[in-house]
Amino acid sequence: MSQSTKTAHAPAHGAHHSGGDHHDPGFWRTYVFSTDHKVIGIQYGVSSLIFLFMGFLLMLAMRWQIAWPNQPIPVVGPLLEAVLGQPASGGVLGADLYNSFGAMHGTIMVFLGVVPLGFAAFGNYLVPLQIGAPDMTFPRINMASFWSFLVGGLIMMVSFFIPGGAAQGGWTSYSPLATSIPTDGQTYWIIGMVFLITSSLLGSVNFIATVIQLRAPGMGWMRMPFFTWAQFVTAFILLLAFPPLEAAAVLQLMDKVAGTSFYLPTGLITGGKLADISGGGSPLLWQHLFWFLAHPEVYVLILPAMGIVGEVIANNSRKPIFGYRSLVYSVLAVGFISFIVWAHHMYLTGMGTKISTFFQTTTMIISVPSVIILTCLFLSLWGGSIRFNSAMLFSLAFLPMFGIGGLTGLPLGFNFSDIHLHDSYYVIAHFHYVVAPGSIFALFAGVYYWYPKATGRKMNELLGKIHFAGSFVFMNLIFFPMFAQGIAGMSRRMSDGGASYMVSDATADVVGRLAKSVIDANVGISVAAFLLGVSQIPFIINFFMSMFRGEKVTSDNPWDATTLEWQTPTPPPHGNFTESIKVYRGPYEYSVPGAARDFLPQNQPSRA
Amino acid sequence: MSDNKAHHGHGDHSKTYWLVFFALIIGTIVTVGAYFIHFDTIFLTIALALAIASVKASLVAGWFMHLASEQRMIYTILGFTAFFFLGMMLLTIWAMQDTPKPIFP
Amino acid sequence: MDIPYTVMPRRDTGLYNAKLGIWLFLASEVMLFGALFSSYILLRVGSYPGVWPHGLLNVPVGTVNTLVLICSSVTVVLGWAALKANQFAKYRKIQAITLACAGMFCCIKSYEYYDKFTHYEVILKDGRVIDGHLVEKVGGGQLVDGRRQPPEAIVIHGVEFPADAKAAGMAKVPLIHNLEKASGHHLEHKEFRIPWSDTKKVQNYGPWHNTYLAIYFTMTGLHALHVIGGALVIGWIWGPGAAMWKSDPERYTNRVEVSGLFWHFVDLVWIFLFPILYLL
Numbered sequence: 001m002s003q004s005t006k007t008a009h010a011p012a013h014g015a016h017h018s019g020g021d022h023h024d025p026g027f028w029r030t031y032v033f034s035t036d037h038k039v040i041g042i043q044y045g046v047s048s049l050i051f052l053f054m055g056f057l058l059m060l061a062m063r064w065q066i067a068w069p070n071q072p073i074p075v076v077g078p079l080l081e082a083v084l085g086q087p088a089s090g091g092v093l094g095a096d097l098y099n100s101f102g103a104m105h106g107t108i109m110v111f112l113g114v115v116p117l118g119f120a121a122f123g124n125y126l127v128p129l130q131i132g133a134p135d136m137t138f139p140r141i142n143m144a145s146f147w148s149f150l151v152g153g154l155i156m157m158v159s160f161f162i163p164g165g166a167a168q169g170g171w172t173s174y175s176p177l178a179t180s181i182p183t184d185g186q187t188y189w190i191i192g193m194v195f196l197i198t199s200s201l202l203g204s205v206n207f208i209a210t211v212i213q214l215r216a217p218g219m220g221w222m223r224m225p226f227f228t229w230a231q232f233v234t235a236f237i238l239l240l241a242f243p244p245l246e247a248a249a250v251l252q253l254m255d256k257v258a259g260t261s262f263y264l265p266t267g268l269i270t271g272g273k274l275a276d277i278s279g280g281g282s283p284l285l286w287q288h289l290f291w292f293l294a295h296p297e298v299y300v301l302i303l304p305a306m307g308i309v310g311e312v313i314a315n316n317s318r319k320p321i322f323g324y325r326s327l328v329y330s331v332l333a334v335g336f337i338s339f340i341v342w343a344h345h346m347y348l349t350g351m352g353t354k355i356s357t358f359f360q361t362t363t364m365i366i367s368v369p370s371v372i373i374l375t376c377l378f379l380s381l382w383g384g385s386i387r388f389n390s391a392m393l394f395s396l397a398f399l400p401m402f403g404i405g406g407l408t409g410l411p412l413g414f415n416f417s418d419i420h421l422h423d424s425y426y427v428i429a430h431f432h433y434v435v436a437p438g439s440i441f442a443l444f445a446g447v448y449y450w451y452p453k454a455t456g457r458k459m460n461e462l463l464g465k466i467h468f469a470g471s472f473v474f475m476n477l478i479f480f481p482m483f484a485q486g487i488a489g490m491s492r493r494m495s496d497g498g499a500s501y502m503v504s505d506a507t508a509d510v511v512g513r514l515a516k517s518v519i520d521a522n523v524g525i526s527v528a529a530f531l532l533g534v535s536q537i538p539f540i541i542n543f544f545m546s547m548f549r550g551e552k553v554t555s556d557n558p559w560d561a562t563t564l565e566w567q568t569p570t571p572p573p574h575g576n577f578t579e580s581i582k583v584y585r586g587p588y589e590y591s592v593p594g595a596a597r598d599f600l601p602q603n604q605p606s607r608a
Numbered sequence: 609m610s611d612n613k614a615h616h617g618h619g620d621h622s623k624t625y626w627l628v629f630f631a632l633i634i635g636t637i638v639t640v641g642a643y644f645i646h647f648d649t650i651f652l653t654i655a656l657a658l659a660i661a662s663v664k665a666s667l668v669a670g671w672f673m674h675l676a677s678e679q680r681m682i683y684t685i686l687g688f689t690a691f692f693f694l695g696m697m698l699l700t701i702w703a704m705q706d707t708p709k710p711i712f713p
Numbered sequence: 714m715d716i717p718y719t720v721m722p723r724r725d726t727g728l729y730n731a732k733l734g735i736w737l738f739l740a741s742e743v744m745l746f747g748a749l750f751s752s753y754i755l756l757r758v759g760s761y762p763g764v765w766p767h768g769l770l771n772v773p774v775g776t777v778n779t780l781v782l783i784c785s786s787v788t789v790v791l792g793w794a795a796l797k798a799n800q801f802a803k804y805r806k807i808q809a810i811t812l813a814c815a816g817m818f819c820c821i822k823s824y825e826y827y828d829k830f831t832h833y834e835v836i837l838k839d840g841r842v843i844d845g846h847l848v849e850k851v852g853g854g855q856l857v858d859g860r861r862q863p864p865e866a867i868v869i870h871g872v873e874f875p876a877d878a879k880a881a882g883m884a885k886v887p888l889i890h891n892l893e894k895a896s897g898h899h900l901e902h903k904e905f906r907i908p909w910s911d912t913k914k915v916q917n918y919g920p921w922h923n924t925y926l927a928i929y930f931t932m933t934g935l936h937a938l939h940v941i942g943g944a945l946v947i948g949w950i951w952g953p954g955a956a957m958w959k960s961d962p963e964r965y966t967n968r969v970e971v972s973g974l975f976w977h978f979v980d981l982v983w984i985f986l987f988p989i990l991y992l993l
Contacts, residue, residue: 135716137730205737212681213718213730240692243741244748251752254931259921262752262928266761280924282759284707288700289748339692343703352706358699621794629787633780636987640776643992650993657988664984672790672977679727682736689740693747700751704759 035139036574040146041125042454044116045447051153052113052440053536058105060533065093066497067526087165098495099168100185104156106171107189110297111196112153114435117443118304119238120149120203123231125454127207129565129572130228132216132581132603137209145202152195159188172294175263175286179255180270190253197246200238207235216564218583222328223602225563225587226314226321229328230307233335234300241296241339248289255281262286284349291342299338301435302402303331305442306373309395312445313377315561316392317384318598320588323376330369330376337366347415348422356415363413370406374399390464394445397472398438405433408483423493426486429479437475444471444539452558456570457550463542470535477528481521488518497522560599563587567603628671635664720964735971739978746982749935753928753989766925769918771825775991778821779983785814786980789947789973796966801958804969808951811976815944822937829926832918833869835907843905845871847917853909866908867915873905929990936986939979947972 024030034040061080064073070092073080077091087097124142128135136142159166164183167173178186211232215224224232251262259277263286266279314321321327343351343359378399386392408430411417421427444467452458490498498519557566564583568576581603589600595607639660647653670676675686722729757765792807828846835843846869853864916922920930950968957965 137716137718138734139716141734201738201741205734205741208737209730209734212726212733213723213728214716236688239737239741240689240744243743243745244696247745247748247752250935251749251931254920254927258919258927258930260927260931261921261924262756262931278921278923278927280756280760280764282704282755284704285700285752285755288703288755289752292696292700292748340695340699343699346703350707351703352708355699355703355706358702622791625787625790625794629783632783632786636776636779636783639988639992640772643772654993657992661985661988665981668786668977668981668984672786672980673974681726681728681733685736685740686743689743693743696744696747697751697754701754701758704755 033143035135035143037124037128037136037139037142038454038572038576040142041121041123043146044124044149045121047150047153048113048116048121051108052117054157055105055108055113056533056536058101058108060529061093062098062101062105063526063529065098065495067522069496069499084160084165093495095495096168097165099170100160100166102493103167103170103173103189104160107156107167109435110171110301111193112149112156114301114439114443115200115297116149118308118439118446119231119234119300120145120199122227122304122308122443122446122450123207123234124203126450126565127228127231128210128214129568129576130225130563131211131214131219132564132577132583133210133214134575134577136206137213138206141202142206145199145206148195148199148202152192152199155188155192155195159185159192162188172290173252173286174290175252175255175281175283176265176268176270179252179263180268180275187253187256190249190256193249194246194253197242197249200242201246204235204238204242207231208239211235216581216583219564219602220583222325223583223586225307226310226324226327226331227304227307229331230303230310233331234303237296237300237303237335237338241293244289245293248286248293251289252286284346287346287349288343291345292339295342295345296335296338298431298434299334301439303334305398305402305439306331306377308442308446308449309377309398310380311561311563312391312395312449313380314588314590315449315559316387316389316395317381318387318590319380319384320586320590321376322379322382323372324586324588326372327376330372333369334366334373337362337369341366344413344415344418347418360413360415364410367406367410367413374403374406389448390459390461390468391445391448393465393468394441394448397468398441398445401433401437401441401475405430405435405438408433420489421486423491424486425482425490425492428492429482429486432479432482436479437472441471441475444468447543449559450565451546451550452553452570453565454571455547455550457546457552458558459546459550460542463538467535467538467542470538471532474528474532474535478525478532481525485518485521488514490518557601560597562589562599562601564602567601624671628667631667632664635660635667720961720967729967731967731971732974735974739974742978746932746935749928749932750985750989753932756924756928760924764923766923769925770929770991771828772991774821774825775987778818778825779987781814781818781821782980782983785811785818786977788814789976793966793969793973796962796969799962805951805955808947808969812944812948812951815940815947818940819937819944822933822940826930829918829930833867833871834914834916834918834922835867835869835912836914837907837911838913839911842874843869843871843907844874845869845902845905848904851906863909866906867912869905869907870902871905872902932986932990936979936982939982943972943976943979947976 030036031039034043061073061076064071072078072091073093077088077093080088080093080097081091084097087094087100093101124136127133156166162184165185167178167185167189168181168183169178169186169189173186173189211224211228251260254260255262255264261277261279261281263283264275264277264279264281265283268275268277268279310321310327341359341362343355344363347356347359381396408426412421412427412430448459448464486492494500498515502515502519553570556568556570559566564581565572567581569578582605583602584605585600585602587602589595589602591598592600592607600607639657642653642656642660647656675682716730717723718728718730720729722732726733788807788811792804792811795801795803795807831847833843833845833847837843848868848870850864851866851868853862855862918926920927950965950972954968955965957968
């Protein structure tokens, strides 16, 4: 292949002629049905950023309804009514539509946004580069993975426009609720999920096989960059945790279309009368199978983010990452323990005390390796000569944000305190601190950091810093008050933000005043949410403008980094490395005493 | 199978495969036979059927799939899989057992 | 650009890529079927005493199907061994048996499904229950206002249970077979012609009939999909894909081995499915 592999939007920027023996595969093969891991990574990246944005827009509509219940949404409201009809009549987000948006916000953010971006996009682009491989082990399966993802995503999108709208049972799709809602949204959801699960499965087989089989000579296990380690463990989690959800989804699909009763108990009453079902099923079965995936899924969301932060911090503090081995072992431990903590989501299902204690204990244990990772990343900063560029700012913000998210998880992990906090805004605040200012900040850091490798141009620093400042401030203004709301007892499922619980004379007594103060916070949160949306504008401008107008990089290694992805041409050609690569040292040899420069690339034989 | 097949003639292996095949057939017949005998307790029936099934499965995995002489990497992967599979099954069963049964008239 | 280790094993792992890949895939399959087996256990243990049916399936037919699958498993591995010994023609012959076995398995399975779908339980308005195979539906079936009309009468070849037996069994033993065992006396098989207006509920033994049939259809259905998928891949390698034997025999042998590993796994799943669904 003689054309350089860039995004379809990239300008014709110096074609790298790497061996003229391959014929030009043409536009479709190069950019659309490509088997090149870098193109697939970018396809994943662009599509998941779009999905992420759509999930965000759903949330904005919901935030409007929470803050100003039953008032028409300005500008967007009539549009919604025109497209979706009755559920959005008068431009108001009705309760059914709110449920739908809530379910799809969760689904899109988790399965179509953050996981594909963190795992599939960054992983696809970087893992083969970081281990010195020419491509993934199974390039065609890699392509199938992306297309399966896209089909799954499109099915989810289409489900908004079918009669009755998209799934309304929450992203957790608890039965019998999800199965008894008489619309077809849930069926679409399940079928979409089957495609997404297939995509993850194909991707994870590929990742694991690539890391095991295609490491360059000298790239021992303990010389792999932390990011690759994180991706490797993530792939294992996806490989082994997703199939039970696939099984669960098949059973729910049978419940939905074949009239079985896997999750429907005997004596179930729907719509005021005894349901015409054979019964004998178990609603808890769904919860077990679902959370067996969905708790490890949390680590799928966070581990790639930690990997990115590790890379960015090591590079921008110009010193070796602190406790590389502890980090690796901690990541392995997290991956391992993540499989046996799932039922802490189910304390309120009436589980017995013995099993609750077991899951409470494992939940506390898993916080240990997480804290080790966070501590190592913090300590890496000690005595470094830190460069405060956009990528680094996002990474630095990740640390306390993830810290808040993690620590506030402890009260939820104890079954005693969870009884009060369960299903409240506290839960929303907790996991959003982990995923939104946590993972997504890290993913932003990754975009700023590796953008020059993919396009040959840097992103604008000023816009990046504006983006960072806005995101940081408003993320906290959104999620911090939610802790207070949750502790005060505000349920997370109310489509009117709790307005119906407002007492008529709010100042009458202490309960009334508390309710008023909690519910009034909704307005502030929603305003912050809109402003968070506004602060993403610099990023969007930056992302597209920098492709054409960004500062061109003068070398293949603009950040003076050590890992192998910077030792390729920019952008890397098909096949990645122009010469055979051999690894001589660990991944983070920065500021080595006696070395000629303050960094030693992994493939550099001597210190000179 | 590991890459040292050169040491074995293929005839030896065919013989093993046939032996395994007959063992599987016998296992099936014994299982079905036990079903028609009807033991006193359902427990014994279940235990016997599952024990024979496990032996048959190990034969298939061990010799047809060559797991008896496989590379360490495969063992590692399957070891993790077995652990998580058992974790999923046993913890779920434990959780269900430890959950008080709903009272249904 | 060539990806290394597609044919020859990598030194430190001793594996070629596809072999590692298929084992990883099988690991995920273990979790998939493992979740279904766990569900089976939970649903069965959680069912009310006496509800879980026994003896609904035809054991001899199931046994034959088990033997068919075992045969196909040994031919797959023998075929691969023949290829290893450079005997392509022998491989072709042996693997043809595998494909024939796969086809036979699917045929027998479809027969079993058909048998269940034509097996009806008819509850009459006076409380009697007729249980047996459908002979015919008389009349009806025409579309009126977009809805299909019910037949005028339904003809069932089977047995009749008195109203009190069913009423006594309603709460705990909804299944006819258990009733027959419990009551002890043999019920005479004959043909019943039941006017539709006399029926309260007519349902065949599909997945909707009870939880046991639900898990039976789901697990065997998913397994059958694996059989079909595996047979398609093996058939493709055996037929049109065989050209590779000329150009790259090592890689071709690897393909046969990898597809065989999948096939053995499918057999392995059936080894557990057969006792838990047919016998226990």
